[in-house]
Amino acid sequence: MDSLLTIASTLADQLQKPTLAFLIGGMLLAALGSRFAIPEPVYKFIVILLLLKVGLGAGMSVRDANLTELLIPALGAAAVGVAIVLLGTLTLAKWRGVSEVDALATAGLFGAVSASTLAAGMTVLDDSGIYYEGFIGALYPFMDIAALVTAIVLAKLSLARRAASTANSTTASGGTLALGGGGRGPSLAPRSDAAQGMVKAIALDTFRSPAISALLVGLAIGTFAQPDSVYTSFYEPLFRGLLSILMLIMGMEAWARLSELRRVAHAYILYGLTAPLLHGLLGFGVGLAAHALTGFSAGGVVLLAVMAASSSDISGPPTLRASLPEANASAYVGTSTGLGTPVAILSIPLFMALAEIIIGT
Incomplete structure (x- = not known):
C-alpha cells in the first residue's frame, strides 16, 4: 500500500513539473479550440536558443572534467544511448499498429538523459554519504547526443524507405516498370551502393540540421572556449521560460494527434513502465564494466544506471520536434515524462541496493 501511495505521489509531483504541466496546458488550449499560436520563425528561434544552452552547459561540464578518467565511462554512456534506441527498434517499433517513426x-x-532525474540521483547519494566522481555530470551529453542522433537517423531512414516503397508501388501499378536487357535481374551491388549512399546522406543531413547543429556547436564552444559569462547572464535566465512556451506548442500539436494513439496506447504504457528498469540495468552493467576496468566508483555505477533509466525532458523534445516533425509528440513526450520519469526516480533505491550487494558502498 505504501508503494502505491509513493507512486501516486510521484505521479502527482510530475504533473506539477513545468514540462508536463505546460504540455497539458497546451493540450487543454487545443481541446477548447483556442487560436493561440506561435509564429514559426519565433518557434525556430526558441529551439535554437534552448539547444545552444543545453550544448554550452554540457560542454562546460566536459571541459572541467578529467578527460583521462572520463574516457571509459563516456564511451560506455554513448554506447548505452545507442543500445537503448536499438532496443526500441526490437520492442516498441515491432508492436502492431505502432508507427516506426x-x-x-x-x-x-x-x-537521452533527464538532468533533473540525474540531479535527484546525486541528491539521494549525497544524503546517503555515497561517493561518486565529480565528472558524472559530464557523462550525460555523450549518452544524450548518441541516443538522439541514432533515433533521428533511423527514423529518417524509415521515412525514406516508406517514400521509396510508395514510389515503387505507384510505378508498378502504373505499368511503367521497365525490365533491363536480356531479362536479367538488376545487380545487387547498385542497390547496396544506393542504400549506403542513402544512409550517408541522411546521417549528414541529421548532423547539418539546425537542431543537432545548435547542440553540437554549443558543446564545442562550451568545451574549448570560456562562454561562462554569456551562459550565466543570457542563456540560463531565459531557459525555463522558453522551454515552457515550447511545451505549450507541443501540447497543442499532441492534442491534434492524440486520436492516432488510441489503439496502441497500451503499447506505450507498457513501454513507459518497463523500459526505464531495463535501460537502467543496461547502464548498471556498463558501469560495472567501467568499475572493473578503471575503478569507477559504486556511486558512479548507480548514477550511470540512473542516467540510462531516465528520459530527456529538456534537450530531447525540442531536438525531436525540430528534426522529426512527423513524429507524434503525444507518444514520445507523454510516455517519457508521464510514465518514464516517475519510474526512473522510483528505481534509484533499486540501483543503490544492487551496487551495495555487488560492489559494496
Whole structure:
C-alpha cells in the first residue's frame, strides 16, 4: 500500500513539473479550440536558443572534467544511448499498429538523459554519504547526443524507405516498370551502393540540421572556449521560460494527434513502465564494466544506471520536434515524462541496493 501511495505521489509531483504541466496546458488550449499560436520563425528561434544552452552547459561540464578518467565511462554512456534506441527498434517499433517513426522518437527520448532525474540521483547519494566522481555530470551529453542522433537517423531512414516503397508501388501499378536487357535481374551491388549512399546522406543531413547543429556547436564552444559569462547572464535566465512556451506548442500539436494513439496506447504504457528498469540495468552493467576496468566508483555505477533509466525532458523534445516533425509528440513526450520519469526516480533505491550487494558502498 505504501508503494502505491509513493507512486501516486510521484505521479502527482510530475504533473506539477513545468514540462508536463505546460504540455497539458497546451493540450487543454487545443481541446477548447483556442487560436493561440506561435509564429514559426519565433518557434525556430526558441529551439535554437534552448539547444545552444543545453550544448554550452554540457560542454562546460566536459571541459572541467578529467578527460583521462572520463574516457571509459563516456564511451560506455554513448554506447548505452545507442543500445537503448536499438532496443526500441526490437520492442516498441515491432508492436502492431505502432508507427516506426513514433517508436524511434520515443526510444530516442528514453535513450537521452533527464538532468533533473540525474540531479535527484546525486541528491539521494549525497544524503546517503555515497561517493561518486565529480565528472558524472559530464557523462550525460555523450549518452544524450548518441541516443538522439541514432533515433533521428533511423527514423529518417524509415521515412525514406516508406517514400521509396510508395514510389515503387505507384510505378508498378502504373505499368511503367521497365525490365533491363536480356531479362536479367538488376545487380545487387547498385542497390547496396544506393542504400549506403542513402544512409550517408541522411546521417549528414541529421548532423547539418539546425537542431543537432545548435547542440553540437554549443558543446564545442562550451568545451574549448570560456562562454561562462554569456551562459550565466543570457542563456540560463531565459531557459525555463522558453522551454515552457515550447511545451505549450507541443501540447497543442499532441492534442491534434492524440486520436492516432488510441489503439496502441497500451503499447506505450507498457513501454513507459518497463523500459526505464531495463535501460537502467543496461547502464548498471556498463558501469560495472567501467568499475572493473578503471575503478569507477559504486556511486558512479548507480548514477550511470540512473542516467540510462531516465528520459530527456529538456534537450530531447525540442531536438525531436525540430528534426522529426512527423513524429507524434503525444507518444514520445507523454510516455517519457508521464510514465518514464516517475519510474526512473522510483528505481534509484533499486540501483543503490544492487551496487551495495555487488560492489559494496
